Amino acid sequence: MATYNGERFLAQQLNSIISQTYKNWVLLVHDDGSEDGTVDILKEYSIKYPERIIFLNDGLKFGNAKDNFSHLIGIALERNFEYFFFCDQDDVWIENKIEIFLQRFKGIESSRKDLSILLHSDLKVVDSNLDVISDSMWRYQKLNPECKTLNYLLVQNNVTGCACAVNRALLEKAHPIGRKAIMHDWWLSLVASAFGVVDFISKPTVLYRQHEKNDTGAKNVDVRYAIRKFMRKDDLVKSIAKTVLQAQNFLSTFEQCLKPEQKDMLRAYVQIPYVSYVRKLLTVFRFKLFKQNFLRNLGFLWYLRYVKEDFYDICDNPNI
Known part of the structure; x- marks a missing residue:
């Protein structure tokens, strides 16, 4: 768990983990310099449950969730854990989340013990009081968990970090999280799709709370949302450009391990800023680099034309 100024809801989340039907777990928590009561809550729970909750109070501050989680991954890998x-x-x-995931892990691993696996589930979207907004985040956001191959995941992530788990084989291969990765969950999904298995659990295992301080949050992807999104050219071009940066990082990290067809696809995608619009479209259709519904694809194909040689300039920080 990566925390920052989370005092309002933190205890409720900790209690939901403590109440899990599966009891053989350890929670590693790293705080990113909270200025509210988060640290006090973490100290209280780590004292009350010393064998279960480990508060890594090392004073390091990263300034973003991705690097905080990457730090936690490195520490977790030093311990003899099988699943993360x-x-x-x-x-x-929900009270049996861990149990549900472990059953699925065991089923997949029964045939291959060394397989890199990422599992993720649907989420129930709720408001700050846990009143239900949508019974399925996948339906709410028009996400299709069947889109789990590398070509789909290069351009759109459908794995929500707080509803995913991985085995040690995957985490060892994926760590450290790429410097240009957009988020840790996206990077993990790319590694799993390229070298292992991405699988999903169709039932919600998390109450995904929406409030004013959500770092990302769930959006109801309807026509009105799509139109508002379509009008935000700079945001859409930046979003596409960041997927190219992430793909560059992924290719340079794993080039020696990738299959020839995966290399061809990645090499073509990272050339997107440097080729004509017609070539961009040919790359998309040749490798089926599609997003997960018609409206998203329409915006993607239209604004792809603006990702050009100077695309680094449209990103706030090209070294993310």
Whole structure:
């Protein structure tokens, strides 16, 4: 769990983990310099549950969730754990979440013990009081968990970090998280799709709380949302450009391990800023680099034309 100024909902999340039907777990928590009561809550729980909750109070501050989680991954890998769950500070887990995931892990691993696996589930979207907004975040955001191959995940992530877990084989291969990765969950999904398995659990295992301080949050992807999104040219071009940066990082990290067809696809995608619009479209259709519904694809294909040689300039920080 990576925390920052989460005092409002943190105790409720911790209690939902403590109440899990599966009891053989350890929670590693790292705070990113909270200025509210978050640290006091973490100290209280780590004292009350010393064998279960480990508060890594090392004073390091990263300034973003991705690097905070990457730091936690490195520490977790030093311990003799088999499976790793990612947890946000403001959600609530259903009581048998861990048990459900472990059953699926065991089923997949029964045929291959060394397989790199990422599992993720649907989420129930709720408001700050846990009143239900949508019974399925996948339906709410028009996400299709069947889109789990590398070509889809290069351009759009459908894995929500707080509802995913990985086995040790995947985490060892994916760590450290790429410097240009957009988020840790996206990077993990790319590694799993390229070298292992991405699988999903269709039932919600998390109450995904929406409030004014959500770092990302769930959006109801309807026609009105799509139109508002379509009008925000700079944001859309920046979003596409960041997927290219991430793909560059992924290719340079794993080039020696990738299959020839995966290399061809990645090399073509990272050339997107430097080729004509017609070539961009040919790359998209040749490798089926599609997003997960018609409206998203329409915006993607239209604004792809603006990702050009100077695309680094449209990103706030090209070294993310």
